[in-house]
Amino acid sequence: MLLALSFNILKAQEETPPIKPKIPFRERIFIGGNLGLQFGSVTYVDVSPKVGYKITDRAAAGIGATYIYISDKRVKGYEYNTDIYGGRVFGQYQVLENVMAYSEFEVLNAEVQNEFYPFGLSRKNISSLLVGGGYVQSIGQRSNAVILVLWNLMESRYSIYQNPVIRIGFNIGF
Secondary structure: OHHHHHHHHHHHOOOOOOOOOOOOHHHHEEEEEEEEEEOOOEEEEEEEEEEEEEOOOOEEEEEEEEEEEEEEOOOOOOOEEEEEEEEEEEEEEEEEOOEEEEEEEEEEEEEEEOOOOOOOEEEEEEEEEEEEEEEEEEOOOOEEEEEEEEEEOOOOOOOOOOOOEEEEEEEEOO
16 A cells, blocks of 8 residues: 555656647738849839748748739830739748748749740749748847748749749748
8 A cells, every 4th residue: 555655646746847828829820921123124023922820839831922023125125014923832940040941832824935926925824842941030029031042843944933042031920
């Protein structure tokens, strides 16, 4: 009987790890994205917002949209204007405090040279699988700036991006 009581006493002295408080859904949501601007004989405007969900302290996933406007006036007497638009899904993982792994699948609709009529243009969906990583710098408690270096693993003759793809963006609420 003393032996059985001693096991109960020893068991009662074990420490249980503290339970982490559950983070509310609203605090797991973050917004962010990229903005690219260039003006001159080639005008380039890229607006790419995103919304994400923090799955764990280190992992997040989400969706985003992309709109790109290009105006090229380099050839005298000819001006080329186009709109490129689409969406993406992404995943990111905080490997170290300031290092992030990132992957993204994106489909953009763009004007490309027509395969059957070389001087004509037609719209085409162009897929990109971007993978890589980058540097994350905290700005306050729930925001950060991100510099990413990505590679498009689905490069084709219609690819919008040229490897490597360098992005600078912000996340608010992450």
